[in-house]
Amino acid sequence: MRLAYANEMEEEDRHDLLCQRDREEERAEERERAPVDMLCRLIGMVLHLDERPSFSSRPLSSMIRICAITVFLNTAGCMGMQLTSTGPQTLQRAQGERMTLVCTYTPDPSDTGELDIEWSVVSPDTTQKDQLLLSYAGGNKYIHGNPGLTKGLDFAAGDPSLGDASLSIAFLSPAHSATYQCKVKKSPGVDMQKVSLVVMVRPSVPKCWVEGGEAVGETVSLHCKSSEGSSPLSYAWKRERGGPIPPSATQNRVTGELLISNHSESFVGIYMCEVTNAVGDERCRVKLTANKPPNRAGVIAGTVVGCLLLIIILAILIWLLIYKCDARFTRYEKEVSNDIREDVPAPESRPHSRCSSRGASLHPGVAYSQVGMQQTGHSDRGHTHIPSTSTGYTPVKYDSRYSFAV
DSSP states (O other): OHHHHHHHHHHHHHHHHHHHHHHHHHHHHHHHHHHHHHHHHHHHHHHHGGGOOOGGGHHHHHHHHHHHHHHHHHHHHTOOOEEOOOOOSEEEEETTOOEEEOOBEEOOTTOOSOEEEEEEEOOSSTTSOOEEEEEEETTEEEEOSOHHHHTTEEESSSOGGGSBOOEEESSOOGGGOEEEEEEEEETTEEEEEEEEEEEEOOOOOOEEEEESOOBTTSOEEEEEEOSSOOSOOEEEEEEEESSSOOTTOEEETTTTEEEESSOOGGGOEEEEEEEEETTEEEEEEEEEOOBOOOOHHHHHHHHHHHHHHHHHHHHHHHHHHHHHHHHHHHHHHHHHHHSOOTTSOOOOOOOOOHHHHHHHHHSTTOOOOOOOOBOOOOEETTEEOOOOBOOOOOOOOEETTTTEEO
């Protein structure tokens, strides 16, 4: 429905443009035929006088005939100032272009007054005054109005008094969209004409892309979008390689979408999208392929195997974590059992000889007793040792609770 609506709008625009051109041509022809029509009417009026058979009216009719011809010749020779430029009354141009609004004129020999040329913007509100932009009077040019609008405006001809009062615009912008009036006056003759100018933005280079997996049997859509451009924008898809687009594909000229419901090898190729409006066009390209769908059984099997492997890996990690924690707890218990409690008092120590302590350390659990012995002193390198008297000792007992003799 959108495609049909867009086509109807295009047909209506073309029809309006053709009708407008026909009306302009008819007006130009009527203007050219006006003197001839006037002459024919006067001649007809004069000839009608001959239908009266009265003899007395013949001198009067002859006199009227002569006066009518004289008046017509004087009127035809004094038609006054005429604008001779023709063309469409509505112009569409792209932003940034240079534009010339044509306005040529032909003065009558009877026009003896001072030449006065004015270019103005017609106000859409009839109660408001028109905005004067550019004028020529007394051999001088004058610029009026808003500087933002009049910037780049000038007469196309170096000397507008030579019959060319065309207006030149150096750089078109959307602000220049208006209805312009050219008025040429040279007393007593005066003439004027209007022309409408519409400044539009060219479409920017569109972006083309493909949506969908491009798999055989799936739905695939090609998209084309231009970010800039005056409406209405029209999109059209063409296939550069691979022949014309199969009729099963549907495209929307308003949105720029090419829809392929059941993708197949017959749609493979390079596609070009062209976006157009009244003042320009741009293009982009995209390549469309056809991929075979993946094996579903293989995909399912791979998914199952992957899940099992993941479960096994998680189980191994959990077992290692539990084993590590158990080993660390066992080692901690052993360390605690070997430590000496700080709140237990130390055992009382008893005096003992070197031999008893040494013997106790060599043979734990054995009680030793020393027998008093007398050692006779002898000289060693001139020194005399005094014999020591040994006394009796109580036998040493070994207590396994404290790991030493008590």
